Amino acid sequence: MKLTGREKSSLIFEGIVTVVLLILLNLAIITIAQDIVESNPGITSGIFMIKQSLRIGPMQAQIWSYQRIIIAFLIIIDIWVVWWRLRRRYHLYQMNHIIGELHYIAQGHLDHRIPFKLKGNEQHVITSVNALVDSAVQSMDDERKIEKSKDELITNVSHDLRTPLTSIIGYLGLIEDKQYRSEDDILKYTHTAYEKAKQMKNLVEDLFEYTKVQQHGAPVNIMKIDLNQLLEQLTASFELEAQHRGIEITSHVEPDPLMLEADPEKLGRVFSNLVSNAFKYGNGASYIKIDARQRGTKVVVKVSNDGTPIPAESIDHLFERFYRAEASRSRATGGTGLGLAIVKSIVDLHHGTVKAESNEQQTSFIVTLPLKQHK
Incomplete structure (x- = not known):
């Protein structure tokens, strides 16, 4: 993930402000520590004795100074604080980028996925978001297929019912209007209407059976x-x-x-x-x-x-x-x-x-x- 120029400037500014504040805080701590040591003869005497006992080498060099120890300790703390604040700010920018990508997807760009790779919990968030969008898109596609399937079913059933029904109405209409020449014509018309009615009955029975076995959790008597x-x-x-x-x-x-x-x-x-x-x-x-x-x-x-x-x-x-x-x-x-x-x-x-x-x-x-x- 690449930071924008504004985010980089903000990160640098954050680091500078943190360092300045820490320097001021360190000076205050060192000053307070010196005042405490100088105003307390017992502490001064104890520090002197420790320094005398920690001489090494032929030159009896001193390796211990309480000022150096305090400064070293404060430097370590300062480095950790600067790293922690910059890392925290960087993670905040990462989350802002993730939220921005989410807003983009929410605006209807369902073919878009969060493209960058991160480490730690942020990557888990990205993976979960992409998986959730994939699942939502798949569900929508499935729903569209179901709707299309229902529409096709209605269209096909309507067509298949209308064809024999038209024949039945047509032949019965001929009989109703007495448009026949003999009893044989009547028998022919009624037989045709009967066959078409059986065809409709078969379609309805097959359709009923099909919808019954297609239902989720259809009962099976094993x-x-x-x-x-x-x-x-x-x-x-x-x-x-x-x-x-x-x-x-x-x-x-x-x-x-x-x-x-x-x-x-x-x-x-x-x-x-x-x-x-x-x-x-x-x-x-x-x-x-x-x-x-x-x-x-x-x-x-x-x-x-x-x-x-x-x-x-x-x-x-x-x-x-x-x-x-x-x-x-x-x-x-x-x-x-x-x-x-x-x-x-x-x-x-x-x-x-x-x-x-x-x-x-x-x-x-x-x-x-x-x-x-x-x-």
């Missing part, structure tokens, strides 16, 4: 479950749809039984979403395989299909809410864009990880979970 049993029930529930689509769905677990601690309802939702995702987006798939294996203290579950591969540029964005790998926001697949975001949130609640891999041969979603949940 219990010991048999993963083989859970996956067998899951494949059975999708068997009819798989047959209808000409897809073979299978599950394999090693060892059997494979016991782990998890929330069965939420974990079932994870693998149900992954299988549904394979049905919706794995165009041309001939199989969906669920393979679970124990790896030490973890369980690795892979949900794979041989359908259309996912573009490489989309892999890192799959678990973002409302993200779809298709270029358009078409509802041909019936997806809400929340399924994989829900998967990631539930896996995070279980202290696990999820990732996707895709190539021309196979697309896989790999979920890794701990066997035991730390409470």
Whole structure:
């Protein structure tokens, strides 16, 4: 830290004033001491005897003089006092510089940090201030991201609800205005409105599930479950749809039984979403395989299909809410864009990880979970 010219002048002036005052004080002390010695014969006699006894060498040189001792002692005290006052003043200037930097930051220059390095407690103050500003800036950035995230959520939900709602109102309006030629037209319009209403219901349910698992401290009903049993029930529930689509769905677990601690309802939702995702987006798939294996203290579950591969540029964005790998926001697949975001949130609640891999041969979603949940 560099002192300003004014501060340097003040420091020099402080040193000069201190030295002058100390000289005057020293003269007063020496004068008083001499008066005391000269006015007291006993002290004078005692000093003389001490001086006589402290002669050394062949010349019997005197090495002791009470005036010299007093002067030496006062010089030592003077040096300490001057050093202490100048150091105290210098520390005051350091604190003034720190306060000035704080005022500058408080004026809105949040990208600024106190740049100089000091020693002792002042450096602790600087480090703490810089860390506090970093923390405040990080909190503000996080808050902005949360606000932006909320705005995006509202925008996406509004868009996704408005599209099917417009279709429902349109087709029901045709029926209301009797703009149909036959009963078949009425059935066609009502069926379309019904499908759009189901689509809206799915979006609302997915949105509710997503917000529920995103809440801080979301409840997780942890219990010991048999993963083989859970996956067998899951494949059975999708068997009819798989047959209808000409897809073979299978599950394999090693060892059997494979016991782990998890929330069965939420974990079932994870693998149900992954299988549904394979049905919706794995165009041309001939199989969906669920393979679970124990790896030490973890369980690795892979949900794979041989359908259309996912573009490489989309892999890192799959678990973002409302993200779809298709270029358009078409509802041909019936997806809400929340399924994989829900998967990631539930896996995070279980202290696990999820990732996707895709190539021309196979697309896989790999979920890794701990066997035991730390409470």
